[in-house]
Amino acid sequence: MNVLVTGGAGFIGSHFVDRLLEEEADARVSVLDALTYAGTKENVAHLGEEERFRFVLGDIVEAEAVDPLVKDADLVVNFAAESFVDRSIGDARPFAVTNVQGTLTILDACRRHDVAMVQVSTDEVYGSTPEGAFTEESPLQPNNPYSATKAGADLLCRSYHRTYGMDVRIFRGPNAYGPRQHPEKAIPTFTIAALEGRPLPVYGDGSNRREWLHVRDFARAVVTVVRRGKPGEIYNGGGGHEVPNLELAEAICRLTDAPPDLITFVDDRPGHDFRYSMVWDRLRGLEWVPDVPFERGLEETVTWFRDHPDRRGGRA
Ligand SMILES: NC(=O)c1ccc[n+]([C@@H]2O[C@H](COP(=O)([O-])OP(=O)(O)OC[C@H]3O[C@@H](n4cnc5c(N)ncnc54)[C@H](O)[C@@H]3O)[C@@H](O)[C@H]2O)c1
Known part of the structure; x- marks a missing residue:
């Protein structure tokens, strides 16, 4: 093939x-x-x-x-x-x-x-x-x-x-989310900022939710x-972990030992979608189910960015 x-x-x-x-x-x-x-x-x-x-x-x-x-x-x-x-x-x-x-x-x-x-x-x-x-x-x-x-x-x-x-x-x-993601995306942005002791920029009031x-x-x-x-x-596809953006930033602070007061609210993204969610029974019918628990996956991702300072920016 x-x-x-x-x-x-x-x-x-x-x-x-x-x-x-x-x-x-x-x-x-x-x-x-x-x-x-x-x-x-x-x-x-x-x-x-x-x-x-x-x-x-x-x-x-x-x-x-x-x-x-x-x-x-x-x-x-x-x-x-x-x-x-x-x-x-x-x-x-x-x-x-x-x-x-x-x-x-x-x-x-x-x-x-x-x-x-x-x-x-x-x-x-x-x-x-x-x-x-x-x-x-x-x-x-x-x-x-x-x-x-x-x-x-x-x-x-x-x-x-x-x-x-x-x-x-x-x-x-x-x-x-996971290793190799471009640093401009949300989880890398929060992680890199937390690792480097800079503000974590959270859109609006942080209540928007995403499934990871x-x-x-x-x-x-x-x-x-x-x-x-x-x-x-x-x-x-589905079966990921749904979490408000603010809670995600807080979890990343905990994993990196960064003080939570680094979290900073910034102007909301125009037209910012509040939440996405999908029924994924059809894919489940093909015998796919997710395997990586969010807590483990997030910890692994934080470790990857900690171990790859060369992947924290500079490519944009
Ligand atoms: N990242 C997510 O959370 C997510 C979620 C759902 C769907 N998707 C979809 O999955 C796909 C991959 O997403 P990703 O996060 O890996 O994106 P990415 O931005 O990391 O990678 C995109 C790749 O496409 C290449 N590319 C861009 N324009 C090109 C062009 N004109 N010709 C050839 N190559 C080109 C880039 O060089 C890059 O390697 C996208 O289609 C995206 O819409 C992403």
């Missing part, structure tokens, strides 16, 4: 590559990644000697880069994206280009060469809900430019399955969709 993993030098994509190579003895993996500010070859450096792995530098928007790789593949798993909501509020254009146009380039190549695709998406496409949980049939109501472009990509994937009968599957994950899934569980979920998912199907 030849698998093309786009965005595989990013946070989740690199863990997916690890997992796939571990689980599938006959898998050969090509990573296509543009190495934007968010990607780094360090995330796949440990695979340097692995003969079933290769890295290709290139942009998913460019058909010339994508097409020859798709032609040689049995499956494409698309992790490549502009992924940070705050940046999308500053400038949505790169998000539209990579997340929508880039996904379209991959879909067209898959269609040309009759190759299956798994699109990695997010709970944010459903929008916010104060209570209850979204199913795969819930309407898409994205509230920020990032999630709007991810929803656009999901709709293109759906349309290519319906129109051309292509095998396109979508996985929608909750917030991921360890990146290894997220990667296993995508492998499950690859192995046992159905063409044209959407799979929500």
Whole structure:
């Protein structure tokens, strides 16, 4: 099985590559990644000697880069994206280009060469809900430019399955955390600030909630969709740990022995979604359940940032 993993030098994509190579003895993996500010070859450096792995530098928007790789593949798993909501509020254009146009380039190549695709998406496409949980049939109501472009990509994937009968599957994950995450994201931001004795910036009053899934569980979920998912199907991921942002910052202070008065409330993010939650029975039906308890995963993540001062910044 030849698998093309786009965005595989990013946070989740690199863990997916690890997992796939571990689980599938006959898998050969090509990573296509543009190495934007968010990607780094360090995330796949440990695979340097692995003969079933290769890295290709290139942009998913460019058909010339994508097409020859798709032609040689049995499956494409698309992790490549502009992924940070705050940046999308500053400038949505790169998000539209990579997340929508880039996904379209991959879909067209898959269609040309009759190759299956798994699109990695997010709970944010459903929008916010104060209570209850979204199913795969819930309407898409994205509230920020990032999630709007991810929803656009999901709709293109759906349309290519319906129109051309292509095998396109979508996985929608909750917030991921763990080693290798870019320092701009919430858990790394809090952790790095706490380790370095700087203020932990918490949006608004800190009551906004997120569900956190360890990146290894997220990667296993995508492998499950690859192995046992159905063409044209959407799979929500869940089973993470839901916590208000303020409690998360407090937990990180405890783990780092940082004084809690470092927690500082800052102006809320415009259009800040209060809460996401998804029903994930369909994925459970494929025999996936999360494995990493949040307390253990958070401790491991804090230790990783403590042990990797080189990964605490400077790449943006
Ligand atoms: N991180 C989360 O909490 C989360 C949750 C749900 C879904 N997702 C989705 O999972 C995927 C991976 O997220 P992540 O957190 O690992 O992101 P990331 O920002 O860490 O990694 C993205 C990778 O894509 C690459 N990339 C960006 N634009 C590209 C382009 N035009 N061509 C080729 N490569 C390009 C980057 O270099 C980087 O290596 C994204 O599609 C994201 O929307 C993330």
